[in-house]
Amino acid sequence: MARFLKPFPLLRRSFRSVPGSHPSAFDENLLRLLRNEISYLSDYLPPRPPPQRFRSFSIEDRPGEQWIRLRSKHGDEDVKVDVTMFDGAVPVPSAPIAEKVKALERGPRLHISLIVEVSRGEAFDSVLELICSAWPDSLDVETLFPLHRKVAVFRPYFGRSFKSLEKEVRRQVISYLEERGVDDDLAEFLHEYMTNKDKVELLRWLRILESYIQK
Secondary structure, rough: OOOOOOHHHHHHHHOOOOOOOHHHHHHHHHHHHHHHHHHHHHHHHOOOOOOOOOOOOOEEEEOOOEEEEEEEEEEEEEEEEEEEOEEEEEOOOOOOOHHHHHHHOOOOEEEOOOOOOEEOOOOOOEEEEEEEEEEEOEEEEEEEEEEEEEEEOOOOOOOOOOHHHHHHHHHHHHHHHHHHHOOHHHHHHHHHHHHHHHHHHHHHHHHHHHHHHOO
């Protein structure tokens, strides 16, 4: 017959100290590790103050969120770009060992997703949306589709993949985006920005954790 053991008393204890009591050994050790990490990141890998603008774009970045928003004007058009933090990377390719070593030395080729929206104010119903991929040195368009603000479609038709469109159509779309500041230079800037934001958010998270354990 199976025997059931009584749970260890340790498992029923809270990791946090009772308010007003001295910190437990566990708390003190965790605080020491957190402070060492915060000190290292602050002294040796400090984040830079994030810029408020890039060219014609203003940047909206709320602490604790994993995305930012860029806004710009192009004539009578409003350009809005929603940008995620790093959300993927290209895996190391199947290649001879020497090429794999070089790829590892270069580091991962990280990916950022963009949703670009071009509109002409509330008076116009139509909006053009483009889904893009930002790489460290280039920007790729994945798909584009028109939307109507006043018509809610459960499963809108997104059209064909951008890469399957005719070459001249692709060229015109890329020129359209470049005129509005959505180009390879923006992709490069966003990778630098998100690398810095990753440091900012990590330090913020560590300090919140430190403050919580100290209470």
